[in-house]
Amino acid sequence: MRAISRRRLLGGAAVAGVTVPVLPYALPGAHPNPPAAAGVSPGQTGGHSSGRGSQHGGGHEGPTFQAGAVVDHAANGFHPTDILRDFDYGTVTRLPGGRVLREYELFAQDKEIEVAPGVRYPAWTYNGRVPGPTLRATEGDLMRVRFVNGSEHPHTIHFHGFHTAEMDGVPGIGAGTIPAGGETTYEFEAEPFGLHLYHCHVGPLAEHIARGLYGAYICDPKPGRPEADEMVMVMNGFNTNFDAASNQTYAINTIAFHHMNEPIEVARGELLRIYLVNTLEYDPINSFHVHANFFDYYPTGTRLEPRDLTDTVVLGQGERGILELRFKHRGDFMFHAHKTEFAELGWMGMFRVV
């Protein structure tokens, strides 16, 4: 039995007789645990998976959260299914000379989110969601990102891609660390085309990222890519006990097992393009595997020719790539980390091909 990073008080049994009745009154706020969120129905008698409607898994049928328990997305303020196909193109204007200017507003916000049914996590977010908005531009556009720090902690935004030293979003250079209540504007040209990411770069770095300060940044090639059903999958996880050793939940777009309960609907034969970004902290690698299919893989998306035709890719921290595939058959097909511990700790989902 081991409690991680929790303090022990009132260890002596001798004081129990007096302190137990007094404590609830003597310490207002001694019960900071919020009541179970709406939508969570613990105590449902489960057992094996039969007769549970859409609920997946259980026993030999695979991993699952407690039967019937789901996350309250409305209370979180974002829905992982919406994040999937939500791209932020910014406010578009044309500069003299015809160049496209894209202006974005990002703010940092401390926000408690429910990362697994009934499990609260004190996240640090961009725009109140994890992952932050998927910023999207075309190569050569001018990016102007206004960043307001509404968090109680200092933060920055560090973009992957070409830019000047002043725009790097690291402490001590340019605007440097943006204090609580402060703001700055990052400006740079969208290049090179490909799939990138942005994240906070304040120390301790692993924690500032792991708390939720990251998002995808897509730079489309000028000629564009073929028409497709596009979606972004940010592979992440949450180290809920803050032991900085590994994570307790794993997912794409934050909510573990979400697409087991809500499969991603796709059309048979249609080109599917997945923007896959690994922002996982504490675990050195992550991976993606899709069942009954193979995909063209474009590492970092910086070439227009695929490197590989495969069904499994492994990504290190900060690594990303573009996947293109079509489903031949109708039905439900799993996708998950082939680092199977992550899969069984939440990083698994379903495509529903219609």
Add this chain to the structure above:
Amino acid sequence: MATDSATGREMAADTATPATATTPLRRVPGWALALVPLTVIVAALVALLTVGGNTLDARTGPAVEDLAVEQTVLRPGRIELTVRGVGPDPVNVQQVFVNDAYVDFTESADAVDRLETQTLVLDYPWQEGSPLLITMLTSSGATFEHEVEVAVATPEADSGFYGLMALLGTYVGIIPVTLGMLFLPLLRRAREQWTRILMAGTVGLLGFLAVDGFLEGTEVAAGSAGVFGGVELLFVGAALAYLSLVALGRWLRDRRERAAKAGSGPFQLAVLVAVGIGLHNFGEGLAIGSAYAIGELALGTFLVVGFALHNTTEGLAIVAPLAHRAPPALWRLALLGLVAGAPAILGAVVGASAYNPEVAVFLIGVGVGAIVQVIVQLVPAMRDQTGRALYPASVAGILTGVAILYATGLLVGG
């Protein structure tokens, strides 16, 4: 000596009375003197309860959750955990993963307050012989881990199982102790000097058992929840046993003196030795039973023979005080054997049913206290004509007693 000290206390009380007689309080009845402070205490507690608490700030920092797993029962495809809240704040287990895979589970309560328990039934196809690491994730994201070193189905508590445990307890408890008592006729023929050395050997033997029990108790205490105390319970149990046996011994002696019935002294000593050893064997049964229940113990000839050799010496210790007295009735000897040996059966049954470590620590403590008390009782029997307890022959006896138990203990792997 007991009578002397009692008189001493009375005298002290007598001298104290005149001092208080001069104060005005002496006219106040005694019950009123008790009532006044009690009323004040109750009033103060009520005041603290209603208003006092609000004068303090809420504790800084997050809730202090702590959870202890008290019982693990493994059934095919199921893991049943009994957990107790042992921190100051309620603990709400929201999700559970076993060996890095989330599992479905049912729970008997939403959350546990301090000292409350609940049962979690996990739906997990565990494999026989594999280790299990169960992680409970609470509403605040804290994790509590419980390790099962080797997964083995918990024995069903049916009559066959209890029969097996009873047999086991008989093999390692009653039979060897009784066998050891067969040395009584030999002892009776030995010279008094040899009896003293034998007593010294018994003291060494019991000393070994006391240390062994203490170490066993601290080990079990380390694995307990701690909310009801860990090692403290060992000392509480030991003190309780020691003092109770002292009181019992004095009461028996007083009665005997009043009845002017000499001759039963050595038998009472033998009873005390048997009680002490019996309490020790209860602890031994606990260890055997719990090890068997979690599959850590292979029952076999070697184990049984090892314990038999080990515990035969205990039988010898019981009859040693009877060496130079009138031969006791056979039924009395049989009774001594049962008192010393039968608790092993009870221990094995309790230990093999999933037991509470804190109760076990307390009971082991009782065994330790009883043995220490027996040692104190035996020391006078070691004394030579000059009244010394430690002389070369007795020291050799003590060391031999320790060595015998150490060597035979190796046979059963500690």
